[in-house]
Amino acid sequence: xxxxxxxxxxxxxxxxxxxxxxxxxxxxxxxxxxxxxxxxxxxxxxxxxxxxxxxxxxxxxxxxxxxxxxxxxxxxxxxxxxxxxxxxxxxxxxxxxxxxxxxxxxxxxxxxxxxxxxxxxxxxxxxxxxxxxxxxxxxxxxxxxxxxxxxxxxxxxxxxxxxxxxxxxxxxxxxxxxxxxxxxxxxxxxxxxxxxxxxxxxxxxxxxxxxxxxxxxxxxxxxxxxxxxxxxxxxxxxxxxxxxxxxxxxxxxxxxxxxxxxxxxxxxxxxxxxxxxxxxxxxxxxxxxxxxxxxxxxxxxxxxxxxxxxxxxxxxxxxxxxxxxxxxxxxxxxxxxxxxxxxxxxxxxxxxxxxxxxxxxxxxxxxxxxxxxxxxxxxxxxxxxxxxxxxxxxxxxxxxxxxxxxxxxxxxxxxxxxxxxxxxxxxxxxxxxxxxxxxxxxxxxxxxxxxxxxxxxxxxxxxxxxxxxxxxxxxxxxxxxxxxxxxxxxxxxxxxxxxxxxxxxxxxxxxxxxxxxxxxxxxxxxxxxxxxxxxxxxxxxxxxxxxxxxxxxxxxxxxxxxxxxxxxxxxxxxxxxxxxxxxxxxxxxxxxxxxxxxxxxxxxxxxxxxxxxxxxxxxxxxxxxxxxxxxxxxxxxxxxxxxxxxxxxxxxxxxxxxxxxxxxxxxxxxxxxxxxxxxxxxxxxxxxxxxxxxxxxxxxxxxxxxxxxxxxxxxxxxxxxxxxxxxxxxxxxxxxxxxxxxxxxxxxxxxxxxxxxxxxxxxxxxxxxxxxxxxxxxxxxxxxxxxxxxxxxxxxxxxxxxxxxxxxxxxxxxxxxxxxxxxxxxxxxxxxxxxxx
Amino acid sequence: xxxxxxxxxxxxxxxxxxxxxxxxxxxxxxxxxxxxxxxxxxxxxxxxxxxxxxxxxxxxxxxxxxxxxxxxxxxxxxxxxxxxxxxxxxxxxxxxxxxxxxxxxxxxxxxxxxxxxxx
Numbered sequence: 001x002x003x004x005x006x007x008x009x010x011x012x013x014x015x016x017x018x019x020x021x022x023x024x025x026x027x028x029x030x031x032x033x034x035x036x037x038x039x040x041x042x043x044x045x046x047x048x049x050x051x052x053x054x055x056x057x058x059x060x061x062x063x064x065x066x067x068x069x070x071x072x073x074x075x076x077x078x079x080x081x082x083x084x085x086x087x088x089x090x091x092x093x094x095x096x097x098x099x100x101x102x103x104x105x106x107x108x109x110x111x112x113x114x115x116x117x118x119x120x121x122x123x124x125x126x127x128x129x130x131x132x133x134x135x136x137x138x139x140x141x142x143x144x145x146x147x148x149x150x151x152x153x154x155x156x157x158x159x160x161x162x163x164x165x166x167x168x169x170x171x172x173x174x175x176x177x178x179x180x181x182x183x184x185x186x187x188x189x190x191x192x193x194x195x196x197x198x199x200x201x202x203x204x205x206x207x208x209x210x211x212x213x214x215x216x217x218x219x220x221x222x223x224x225x226x227x228x229x230x231x232x233x234x235x236x237x238x239x240x241x242x243x244x245x246x247x248x249x250x251x252x253x254x255x256x257x258x259x260x261x262x263x264x265x266x267x268x269x270x271x272x273x274x275x276x277x278x279x280x281x282x283x284x285x286x287x288x289x290x291x292x293x294x295x296x297x298x299x300x301x302x303x304x305x306x307x308x309x310x311x312x313x314x315x316x317x318x319x320x321x322x323x324x325x326x327x328x329x330x331x332x333x334x335x336x337x338x339x340x341x342x343x344x345x346x347x348x349x350x351x352x353x354x355x356x357x358x359x360x361x362x363x364x365x366x367x368x369x370x371x372x373x374x375x376x377x378x379x380x381x382x383x384x385x386x387x388x389x390x391x392x393x394x395x396x397x398x399x400x401x402x403x404x405x406x407x408x409x410x411x412x413x414x415x416x417x418x419x420x421x422x423x424x425x426x427x428x429x430x431x432x433x434x435x436x437x438x439x440x441x442x443x444x445x446x447x448x449x450x451x452x453x454x455x456x457x458x459x460x461x462x463x464x465x466x467x468x469x470x471x472x473x474x475x476x477x478x479x480x481x482x483x484x485x486x487x488x489x490x491x492x493x494x495x496x497x498x499x500x501x502x503x504x505x506x507x508x509x510x511x512x513x514x515x516x517x518x519x520x521x522x523x524x525x526x527x528x529x530x531x532x533x534x535x536x537x538x539x540x541x542x543x544x545x546x547x548x549x550x551x552x553x554x555x556x557x558x559x560x561x562x563x564x565x566x567x568x569x570x571x572x573x574x575x576x577x578x579x580x581x582x583x584x585x586x587x588x589x590x591x592x593x594x595x596x597x598x599x600x601x602x603x604x605x606x607x608x609x610x611x612x613x614x615x616x617x618x619x620x621x622x623x624x625x626x627x628x629x630x631x632x633x634x635x636x637x638x639x640x641x642x643x644x645x646x647x648x649x650x651x652x653x654x655x656x657x658x659x660x661x662x663x664x665x666x667x668x669x670x671x672x673x674x675x676x677x678x679x680x681x682x683x684x685x686x687x688x689x690x691x692x693x694x695x696x697x698x699x700x701x702x703x704x705x706x707x708x709x710x711x712x713x714x715x716x717x718x719x720x721x722x723x724x725x726x727x728x729x730x731x732x733x734x735x736x737x738x739x740x741x742x743x744x745x746x747x748x749x750x751x752x753x754x755x756x757x758x759x760x761x762x763x764x765x766x767x768x769x770x771x772x773x774x775x776x777x778x779x780x781x782x783x784x785x786x787x788x789x790x791x792x793x794x795x796x797x798x799x800x801x802x803x804x805x806x807x808x809x810x811x812x813x814x815x816x817x818x819x820x821x822x823x824x825x826x827x828x829x830x831x832x833x834x835x836x837x
Numbered sequence: 838x839x840x841x842x843x844x845x846x847x848x849x850x851x852x853x854x855x856x857x858x859x860x861x862x863x864x865x866x867x868x869x870x871x872x873x874x875x876x877x878x879x880x881x882x883x884x885x886x887x888x889x890x891x892x893x894x895x896x897x898x899x900x901x902x903x904x905x906x907x908x909x910x911x912x913x914x915x916x917x918x919x920x921x922x923x924x925x926x927x928x929x930x931x932x933x934x935x936x937x938x939x940x941x942x943x944x945x946x947x948x949x950x951x952x953x954x955x956x
Contacts, residue, residue, distance in 0.1 A: 490908070512862070512881065522881045524906035525915035525922070548863030548904065552917030555902065560917055564899050611902075811873075812858035812865045818873070820898050835895045 004033040007306070008093065008103035010083045010248070012038030014047055015279030015295035016109035017064045022303040024073050032306065034075045035101055037093070039082035040132060043067055048292055048462060051160055053136050054167040055766060057723040062133075086252035088272055105274055107302060108262060110245035112280035112290070116238055117152070121214030127236045130161040139237065143168035146234030150174070150223060152211065154181040156323070158239040162203055163326045165237065173204045173231060175223070177240075180207060185321065185332035189349060190372045193356040197328045197375065206231075242290055244281045257283040266313040267305050268298055276302050289317055292462065293428040300431060318388065318428070322373075322380045322464055328354070329377035334370025334387035335360055343369060348401050350375075357401040359383070366393060368400070381468045382417070389424050417471045418479070426468055429461020437469060441476040448473065450756060466759075486746065489526040492519040496672065496747050500534045509539055511549045529554070530747040533634055536670035537742045540790040542797050543670075544804050553632035556808065557794050558614055563821055563832030566614060567607040568594070569631035570621050571667060574641045574659035574679075575602025584624040592617055595829045601638030601676065603629060608830055610817055612810045618795040627793040628668070634748070635670045636677065639663035640688070644681030644698070653698030655681030658727065662696070665731065668794070669738065669787045672745040672754075676710070679703075690718045693751040694734055699723065703730045707737060707765070708755035716752040719762050722770065732781065736769045739780040848942060848953040853887075856948050864914065866890050866901035869952050874941060875901035876950060877925060879912055886925040887941040887952050892916040894936060 007023065009016050020034055038044070045062040053062060060066075070077040081095045092102040114129035116122060126146075128139050143149070147170065151162045154176030165172040174181070180191035181198075195205050210226035214236065223231045244261040246254075255263040255271040261283025268276050268284070277283075278298035280290055289295065294317035304312040320333035338345050342363030349356050355375035362369050368386045373379070383400060385391070394400065420426075422435030440446040440455045449470055453459050459466045486495040494502065499518065508514045511531050515523055529551035536543050543550055544557070553559050558566035570585070585604050589596050592613060594606040609617055618628075631637060639662045642648065644655030659679040666677070678689035679696045689695025695706035701724040709718025722733060737751075745754040758764060767773040798804045810818050822833035853867035859878040867874050873890035890898050895918060903914040905925070912925040922931040928938040942953035 491906075515881075521910065522879070522905075522907040522912065524908065524913075525904040525920060528904055528906065548860050551904070552902070555904075555917075560899075560902075564897055807860060810866065811868045812854040812876075813852075813867045813869075816868070818898055820873070 003031070005031060005306075006102060006104045007032045007034045007107065008101055008105070009034060009036045009107045009109055010093065011109035011111055011245075011279070011281075012036050012040070012044045012077070012079065013109060013111045013279065014044055014064060014292055015111070015299050016107070017044035018296045019107060019109060019278060019299035019303060020070070020073070020075055021065070022299050023306060024075070026303055026307045030074060034073075035103075036070070036075060036077045037081060037083050037095060037101065038077070038079045040134075041080040042133065043070070043077065043079065045133065047131075050130075050133075050136065051164050051167065052763065053133060054140070054164055055722065055770065056720055058720045059133050061720060083248055086248060086275075088252055088275070091274065103274075105276065105306065108249055108270070108275065108277040108281055109279050109299075110248070110277075110281040112242035112244050112288075114238060115241040115243040117211075117240055119211050119213060121216070121220065122238075124214050124216055125219040126216070126234065127214065127220050127238065130157065130164065130237050130239050136164070139164065139235070140168065142235045143170055146170055148173070148231075148233040149235045149237065150231060150233050151237045151239055153238065153240040154178070154205065154207070155184065155239070155241070156182060156321070156325075157242075159198070159325045161237045161239045162198075166202065166326065170235070171202060171204070173206060173233070174198075175206050175209045175211065175231075177210060178207070181205065182330065182332075185330070185336060186372055186374065187337060187358065189347065190330075190356045190358065190374045193349065193351070193354055193374045194325070194328060194330060196351070197354045198326060201326055201328075203326070242280060242288070244283065244288055246281055249275075249277070249281070257286070261288050264314075266315075267310060268302050268314055278302055284314060285316065287316065289319070291319065291321065293317070294319075296429050296461065297431065318384075320370075320384050320387075322377050329373065329375060331373040331377040331380040332371075333380065333384045334368070336370045336372050338370065340369055346398055346401065348398075359397065359401055361393065361397060365397075367391070368393065368397070371401075373401075381465065385417075385420050385424050385426075385468075389421050391419070417468055418475050426472065427456075427458040427461065427465045429465075430457040430459075432456050432458035434472060437472045438476045441473055442480065446473065447477060447482075448757075449759070470759075488530055488747065489524055491515065491521045491523050491527045494518065496530060496534070497744050499531070500538065500743060503531075503534055504538055509535060509541065511535070511546055523549070525551075526747070533670050533672065533747070536635075537787075540668075540670075540787050542792065542794065544794065544798065544807075547804075547807060551634075554634075556611055556614060557628065557632055557798065558609070558611075559632050561607055561832065562835065563823075564818065565608045565610055565821065565832065567605050567631075568609055568614070568617055568621070569599065569603055569605050569629040570626035571629040571663070572603035572638075573663040573667070574639055574656050576641075576656055576660060577603075581624065581626070584621070584626070588617060588620050591620075593830060595831060599631075599638075601631075602640050603631075603638060605631070608823070608832070610810060610821065611808050612815075612817070615799055615805045615808050619799045622793070622796055622799055628795040630668055630794075633668075633670060634673050635668060636663070636666040636675045638676065639666075640676075640678040640692070642679075642681050642684075642686035644679075648681055650684060651681035651698070652700050653681055653703065655679045655687065655698060658696065658703070659687075661727075662694075662731070662734070665788055666734070666738065668791050669742075669784075671738065671742050673748050673750045675738075675751065691715065692718060694718075694737075696730060702726050705730050705733055707762075708751040710750050710752045712750075714752075716756075719755070721762070721766065733769055735784040736777050736780040737765070739783045740765075740768060740776075848955055850942075850944070850951040850953050853950045853952050856945060856950060859950070862905060864901040864903065864905065866898075867950075867952065870954060872954075873898050873901075874952055875903075875914070876943065876952070877901075877905050877914065879905060879925070882907075882912060884912070885943045885945055885950065886912065887943040888914070888923065888925065888928060889938045891938070892918060892921065893938060894919060894921050894934065900938070 044064040083093045085094045149165045149170040150173040152175045162172040212224045214220045215222040246256045246262045249262045250256045262277040264282045279295040301312045301314045322331035338360035344361045346359045358372040360370045420434050424434045459469045528549035532549045599605050639659040641655045641659030645651030675693045677694040678687040678692045680687040680689045681698045695718045697704045703725045704723045705721045706718035707721045823830045851869045859865040861880040864877040875890040877886040905914045913922045915922045928940045930936040
C-alpha cells in the first residue's frame with residue numbers, strides 16, 4: 001500500500017458521515033483511507049427528522065447515504081460493532097467483537113446519549129429514551145398497548161418526543177422541572193404563548209415538577225412527584241438533555257470535562273494530537289454543541305486541516321434555532337434574552353393568534369442583537385442575518401417584527417435579502433454564503449432551487465434556509481433582467497396551473513373560446529394539447545369533440561407508428577385475461593393482418609392498422625367486451641400486477657384483484673403526462689412497483705404506497721409515502737395525489753419530476769395529502785370522483801357515432817388505402833419499411 | 838369518382854371534396870392526380886391552405902394529420918411524428934431544418950374545395 005494515511009472514524013452518525021463526505025470531496029486522489037466503525041446496525045441516518053419515522057416507518061427514508069455510497073467511495077464501513085478501547089501507544093482501537101483497527105488519525109464522532117436522571121424506578125419497562133430508530137421501534141410497540149404517556153423534559157427534544165407520542169395516538173403529558181417550556185431558548189412570555197398553543201393541541205403541560213419515583217411492578221404504571229401529586233400512565237419517554245459519549249475517550253486517558261465531553265482545542269484536537277473529536281461528544285471551550293450545523297462545521301474544520309495543516313479553526317458557533325414544534329413556529333436567535341448590558345427589548349404579543357415576538361436592540365439602539373419568535377417565525381432568517389452581519393437598523397425597528405404599516409406598500413420582503421453582504425452565511429449546515437449563491441446564478445446559470453442544491457449544496461441540510469435561497473435566486477435573476485415566468489407558449493401568458501384554475505373558474509370547455517378569452521393568436525402544437533389535457537382532466541368530456549387540438553395519438557385514439565399506421569391496445573386490467581378474449585385478439589389480428597407484441601404493461605399491442613380501419617377493428621373488439629386501453633393518452637396506462645396471494649406461495653395480499661380495482665378506478669383519467677401503476681403481492685416486488693408513478697406493495701398488514709417513480713431515460717425509484725394502509729385509505733391517498741398532480745404539474749411533466757420540483761418535497765406532499773394542510777382534500781376527492789363517474793370508453797363513442805367515425809379516413813375523396821405504405825416481413829410477421837430518410 | 842376540373846390559364850383546378858370533409862381548424866388528405874395533398878381548414882383565420890402530405894424529414898405521408906397553428910402570426914402545421922413545423926404560406930421549415938414542402942393554390946366555391954396544379 002502506497003503512502004495512504006489511515007483515517008479511523010469512530011461513530012457513524014450525522015456528523016461522522018458528514019466528515020467522510022467532506023474529506024472524500026477534498027481528497028479525490030485517495031490519499032486518505034477511511035474506515036468507519038459504527039455502533040448502530042444501520043448506516044448514518046437523519047436524527048433531526050427522526051419523528052418522520054412514525055409516518056413513513058422507513059429507515060431508508062432517513063438514511064444519509066446507503067451502504068453502497070461507502071463502498072463506491074472506498075470507505076470501509078463496519079456497523080454494529082462499537083469500539084471498546086483505544087490504545088494510544090500502538091495507535092489502534094479494539095471493538096466489542098475483539099477486532100483491532102490501527103490508525104494514523106483517529107476521529108471520535110461518538111455523539112451523545114440521552115441523559116437519564118437517576119430517579120428511583122427508572123429502569124422499569126415502558127420507560128424509553130428518544131434517540132435512535134431502535135428506541136422508536138420500542139416506543140411504537142409499547143404505544144399499541146398504551147393510552148396515556150408522559151415526556152420528561154420540556155425542552156426542544158422533549159417537545160419533539162411529545163409530538164412523537166401524539167403521532168402514535170397517545171395523549172402526552174410534558175413534565176418540566178423548570179418554570180417554563182424551552183427554558184434555554186424562550187423567555188417567560190414567549191414560553192407562555194407556546195404553552196397555550198400546545199395545550200390547545202392536546203398536550204398537558206406540567207411545570208415546576210420534580211419526579212420522585214416511577215411506580216409499577218415490572219412495567220411503569222405511574223409517576224410520583226415531589227409535590228405529592230401523581231400521574232397514572234402507560235409509558236414514559238425521557239428527554240431531559242444529552243450526555244456526551246466520552247466513555248472510551250476517558251478510559252484512554254484523554255481529557256474530558258467535569259460534566260462530560262471530550263475537550264478539544266480550536267482545531268478540534270483532543271489532548272492527544274492524533275485524535276480529534278467532533279459533534280456532540282466534543283467539548284469546545286466549555287461548550288457542547290447539541291445541534292447539527294455546528295457538528296457539520298466541526299467535520300469541515302477537521303477535514304480541511306487533514307488536507308492542509310492548521311488551515312482552519314472552529315469558532316464558537318451561533319446556536320440560533322428555528323423549528324416547527326407540533327405545528328408551532330419557534331425561533332430563538334443571537335442574544336435571545338438581551339443579556340448584553342444596556343440592551344433594550346421591543347416586544348409584540350397577540351394572545352388571540354398565539355404570536356409573540358421579541359427583538360433585543362443594542363444599547364446604542366443601532367443594531368439587533370437577538371430575539372425570540374413564537375407562532376410566526378417568517379422573519380427569522382432575515383433577523384438572524386441582521387444580527388450576524390451587524391447590519392444597521394431601519395428607522396422604525398418595530399417594522400422588523402410588525403411589518404411596515406400605514407403608508408402603502410413596504411419595501412417588499414424579498415428585496416431585503418439583496419442588502420446582505422456577500423459573506424453573509426445563508427446555509428449554515430453546508431457553509432454557503434450569499435456570494436456563493438448569487439454567484440451560482442450569475443456564473444453557472446442556476447435558475448432554481450434544485451439546481452442550487454446540486455451546485456452549492458445550499459439548502460440540503462436542515463432546509464431552514466430554503467426560503468432565503470429561493471429569494472436570492474429570484475432576486476438575482478431579476479437583477480439580471482431575467483424574469484422567469486413559466487408560460488405555456490407564445491399564445492398564453494399563463495402557466496399550466498394558472499390556466500387550469502381559470503378554465504375551472506370560468507367553466508370554459510372550448511379551446512377556441514379559451515384562446516379568445518385568455519390567449520392570443522391561433523394556437524400551436526404546445527398549447528392545443530395542453531389545453532386539451534386540462535379540459536379532459538377538469539370536465540372529462542369526449543376528447544374527439546375537439547379532435548384537432550389533440551396530440552397525434554389522441555387525435556385518432558391510437559398510437560401513431562413508423563410508416564403512418566396505428567397500433568391498437570385494448571385494456572387488460574391488471575394483466576388478467578381469459579382464454580376467450582385472447583382468442584378474439586388473435587382473430588382480429590389475423591383478420592386485419594396486425595403485428596402482435598406483448599407490452600411492458602402486461603397487455604397486447606396490435607400494430608399496423610391504417611387509420612380508416614381503426615373503427616372497424618374497435619367495433620369487433622368492443623363487441624367482444626374489450627374497451628380502450630388509453631395507450632395513446634397522457635393518462636393512466638396500466639396497473640401491472642404479480643399473481644399475488646391467489647396463486648403465489650409467497651404472496652401476502654391479492655395483488656391482482658387490487659390492481660384490477662385500481663385500474664378500473666383510474667382508467668381514462670387524463671393527466672399532465674402518462675401515469676403508470678403497479679401492485680406487488682409481497683416484498684419480492686415482482687410487479688416492479690417501485691419504478692412506477694404509483695407503486696403498491698403488499699405487507700402482512702395491508703399496503704405500502706410508493707409514489708412518483710418512473711423508468712425511462714432518467715429512472716427514479718418511487719418513494720415510500722405511507723405504510724400498512726388498508727384498501728380504502730390507499731385509494732384515498734392516490735385520489736388526492738392524482739388531483740394535486742393534475743392541478744399543479746407543468747405540461748408533460750411526469751410525477752417524478754413534479755415531486756422533484758415540489759417545494760418541500762415528499763414531506764410537503766405528506767402534509768398536504770395525509771394531514772390536509774391545505775384543507776383541499778375533500779375537494780380533491782370530489783374532483784377525482786367526478787372523473788370516475790364520467791368515465792366513458794372513447795372508442796365506444798366513436799364506433800357508435802357516424803360523425804366521429806367519418807374522421808377516420810385516409811383520403812376524403814377516395815376509399816383506397818395509402819399505397820405508399822410499405823411493409824416487409826420479419827420472423828413471419830409484417831413490419832413497416834425503414835425510414836426512407 | 839372522377840375529379841371535376843376547371844382550367845384557367847396554366848393552372849388546372851381539381852375538386853378535392855366538400856368543406857365538411859375537412860374538420861375545423863384541422864386537416865385532411867385528398868388524392869389529386871395521383872398526388873397526396875394535405876388540405877387545411879384554418880377556420881380561425883378564415884383561410885384554406887394546401888400543401889404536400891409528405892413530411893420531408895422522414896418521408897412520411899402524414900402532414901394532413903398534423904396540428905395547425907401560428908408562430909408570430911405565420912400559419913403553420915406541425916408534423917405529428919417529430920414536430921417539425923412548416924409554413925402554410927410558403928412551405929419553409931420553421932423549426933430550424935433545411936426542408937421545404939410544396940404549397941398549392943386552393944379555393945372554395947359553393948361549398949366545394951378546389952386544388953390548383955400547374956401542369
